[in-house]
Amino acid sequence: MDLSNPYIQAALQFLAIFITFNVVLMIVAYTVLAERRILGFIQGRLGPNRVGPGGVLQPFADLLKFIFKEEIVPDKSTRFVYFLAPIIAVTSAMMTLIVYPFGPRVTLPYFGQVELVIARFDIALLYVLAVTSIGVYGIALAGWASNSKYSLMGGLRSSAQMISYELSLGLSLVGVILMSGTLDLYEIVEQQSGWYGFKWNIFPQFIGFVVYLTSAIAETNRVPFDLPEAETELVAGFHTEYSALKFALFFMAEYINMFTVSVLATTLFLGGWNVPGLALLFAPGSIPFAVFSVIGFFVKVFFFLFLYIWLRGTLPRFRFDQLMAFGWKFLLPVALLNVVLTATLVWLGVL
Amino acid sequence: MTILIFLLLAALTIGCAVAMVAQRNPLYSAIALIGVFLGMAGIYVTLAAPFIAAIQVIVYAGAIMVLVVFVIMLLNVEEEVRRPIRLRRLVPLGVLLAAIFFAEAAFIIYFVETSAYNPPPATQSNVGLTASVGTGLFTKYLLPFEITSLLILMAIVGAITLARRVSTLEGGRTRLRATEETRSQTSAD
């Protein structure tokens, strides 16, 4: 089998995308379950534990329910956009998955040396930003197309919030970019493998990390920034008028987004697949090294997902003006300061 | 293969562009325009300019069009009403101009096609990569870059001034009057 044949490569990539897609869907499904159970524990109750042993089959039950529910389309809605919105949301959420490196370079039998990333290219980080920025349309258009007061408010809030926080999000990444001098995620991760796999960007870029995490939570519309779907004010925000599988799509998009921003945080700040000291145990490039690295990668990602759930169980919601003021008057200046600081240090040769 | 991709993207782009102009609902127009921008990003990729493609999506689709959509939603713009054409007798003139324009464009494209220097496309060059764009931007074209940043600053100030509510303006005026009064008092002293 000639691996350099472009058609075979394309087929392999297609296969990889397919696998990733399914794995991520599984992760999302079980994140939902985990959220419900952990929230239950936080709030002193049990959470879903009936379907399957300890509730492990609950996601599938939910899926079945979504599929068989009645589709209700509001009469006065703008049809085309109404259907388009969830598709945009889920597609843009899924599209970034292909650029994240989830494991180190590994030598496999038959395949030779393989980089554990689906697509590696020059502008990976920009690609992530670009695709994420499309995601806002899903919510905004959903809010507009539903032709409902609550939805429109939710959509408006969401677009304002997402534009505002995207700025600090992008700026918080600039520090890392300045330090690594590339937009290629794979290389950014590799640069963090120094100091026995402990040269993570979080140490020099702690401010950037905090800003990133805050704005990422806001970007994914999670607590305490979940104003677009604030149920106490707006019923369910932008997806008030969505039901059944279309609602499931929005729900899925939100959780995929959570997953992808966690992956990005891991990749950029927590050293990606670098496990400290692993290179002392196994030779880099060997299969066990790769396996443990991938496991380490997912542990970090799950830590962030847990953090999301934890925050949801802990923090109250912002008021909208507080949210905007926080984004523009605190987060953005801090992010700018971080950029200036990093640039100065890089220029001085400290970093 | 590339030709196929190009044709697909071009069809998407032109289709969306036509839809944008044809639609009377501004939001549909905006969605169509987003489609145009995405198609163009794809075309930039076929031109081996991935950086510009990404920027295209981030800036146009991610920022400018979000603003436009936001404004459309905020102002709750209705569909355009049809009105009678005001200057009906100028329609033939318009057709004539269109014909001239078409002729000129066709001629120029024909001219490029037949010109002696018609280089092959550069799919593998590093011209479009981030590093080369950055190098160009921060060395040879530093001054234009700085001027652009100044322009952006002016735009920020301008936008804030324009969007400021009239009530704050009145507040400002009263404040101004107050300072004038105090000034006249101090000068009287």
Next chain:
Amino acid sequence: MTEFIHQHVLSIIIFAPLVGAAINWLIGRRLRSEAFIGTVACTAVGISTVFAFIAAFRPETGALRAEAPILEHLWTWIEVGTFRADFALAMDRLSGIYALFITGVGLLIHIFATGYMHGDGGFYRFFSYMNLFMFMMLVLVLGDNLLLMFVGWEGVGLCSYLLIGYYLDRDEARVAAKKAFVVNRVGDWGVILGVMLIFFLTGSISFFDKPDLPSALRIIGEMPIEPFAWSALFAGGITSAAILLFIGATGKSAQIPLYVWLPDAMAGPTPVSALIHAATMVTAGVYMIVRCSPIYAHAPTAMFIVAVIGAVTALFAATIGLAQNDIKKVLAYSTISQIGYMMLACGVGAFVAAIFHVMTHAFFKALLFLGSGSVIHAMHHEQDMRRMGGLRKYMPITFATMITGWLAICGIPIFAGFFSKDEILWKTWSTEAFAIPHGASRALWTIGAITALLTAVYMTRLMVMTFWGEERFREAHAHDAEAKPHAAVHASAGSHAHGEHAGAHHHHGPVTPHESPPVMTIPLVVLAVLSTFGGLVGVPYALSGGAIPNYFEKTLEPIVAHAPTHEEAANIEKRIAQTVARRGAEAPAAQPAAHETKHETAEHAAHSPEEVRSERIFSAISVAIALVGIGIGWSVFSKRPLLQMPRLLENKYYVDEIYDAVIVKPIVVGSREGLWKMFDVGVIDGTLHAIADGVAQLGSLARRLQPGFVRTYAAIILVGALILIGYFAYYGVLLLIRQ
């Protein structure tokens, strides 16, 4: 650190006063502490002085020791095409000597001024202007190209303006400052044109050869000498450049016809008069001429004019000085007269003698001015000599130091002025310069000798009226009320400069003079020593017989140009004629060789026995002239100190009135009636109104193009774009056809 200082000595010299000025202006004005301000100002100048001495006398590389100048390139200031002006400093022997006496005398005057200006409300302002002036003057002297020199030139003009008008509440000071400024502008016009012309002739404005920039002076030095003809003045060649520069020099150095500002400039505080209007700034014109001596050496017509103007100014000012009653006015005219001497020396090609006189003059004139300042201070700002007299009892130190200044300016041997003045007179008599016809040199010498006599007379008059005779200050106030200007000056000056201190004296009747405090007398003593022995650095060979080497001449002779003698000029003319005949272009190349030979002959000729003998005779003559002058002065004025002098002289030949009637009035009237009422109102305003009306008319027509519909505009823009594209397409078609 030492390395840094080593490389930036010249910058330190010029920038220390600037820093001092800035500190006094920014901090001193808030602190209002005289001790602080005075210390800052004097320290700043002191640093300059120390570094000037270091730069000048440093072993091996010192400016006065080495052949090559010290160059310091700070930054390239202007670079346009082939024109390049650096902000670069250079200290060669000439500018080294200048820098030394500017900083040295400047430091003494600064110290004096801390005592003189005591109690004045604008203390910080005064010292920051003074420091700024030091900065500008040093830029003028140390600048290594004409444009930078011009910056300093303008800068000292500005400081002079600020300091003349220092007493803001006196009309007289305001008018005098304005007059100085305007008159100097006339001269500056000449300088800037001259600089342009030099750049046009040589393609450079630099004084010194630099790696990528040739020296303008060297280029001119290699050009052929221009003929001695009046037409050369307007030929746009070297002579024109020299004359244009000289116009500037007449302005700055107060020569006929632009001298009128200097006597009025005495309205400024006396230390200012001493520093700016006697010792340093006014000699800038001499500096420029000597700096550009290659230009003058190649422009005999210009040299002749310089000599004549110098001599005439010297005599003219001396006669006016004879009849003035204001002590500072006498000294002002004396300054003009002395600078006339320097110009005369330049004109006859004795550039070294001119600089020598500049230096000694700086010493004794600063001394005289400061001494007069001390007197004025003692008399509570009384300047009229008719109300002085008998002061020697009250202020012995001032008196003793003034005596040395007096003897120096009169030209009594040993004292500094004798050597320099004597050398100028001798050089004038014996000049061989091509520029000066033989008869003219005798005439110029005669003028110089008469001036020397008059100088001795009026200086003796000054001394007698001030220090000897009866004490006239006690009765002064009562009966002099009708002498209005003096009273006015007196009153305002008293209240201004001396505050309550002076005011208290006013109420207690007539003043009692008192000796000045040590901060004022110590500079006087130092200057007195310099005036006495300062001349010994340049004792001519004829007088010393070689016992005391003439350091001054030895130092300066190599760097100034040698004015061609009649003989050489004839040779050169012959050679030019030959080359013209051959139609070759080697004439400029042949020039330096001629230079070498004549240099040796000149050296040789200077020490031949008969020359020495006649020089000694002339020294004796000038000593005799000085003694006669002093004798006349003493005998006439010691008995009748208040002798009425001729009205014509007392009123300065009515020159101010003539200028006013001939130049100022017509300009004022012409401007008001012609330019303003006719041209401005009629033509300019009329045109503008017509244009505005036309635009309004046009606008009401063009309004029809603006229906206010955005899409119409868009369509019009599109049509324009179509036309543009069509234009390019047309060129495409042409290209296709050619193919």
Next chain:
Amino acid sequence: MVPLSWYLALSAVLFTIGAAGVIIKRNAIAMFMCIELMLNATNITFVAFSSFFRDVTGQLFVFIVMTVAAAEAAVGLGIIIAIFRNRLSLDVDDASVLRD
């Protein structure tokens, strides 16, 4: 491989559509979007030439055009909001008089 002229043709078509839109549309926001389309059409030519002639300048120009477009969007939309606030209409033909 795609020839250069195809890109130019695409650009011309898009530009024409945009220009026609500017003239046809009465809605200020729609006109604004048409202008953006025209800007983008020219960008295609820039990038195409840059890529075909292997000179990065064209892409830098596109970058600057985008920045200008962003500035234009900010100010333009601000103006549109201001107009809407005053006239309660986005029809540019309603805004044909400067006063009021």
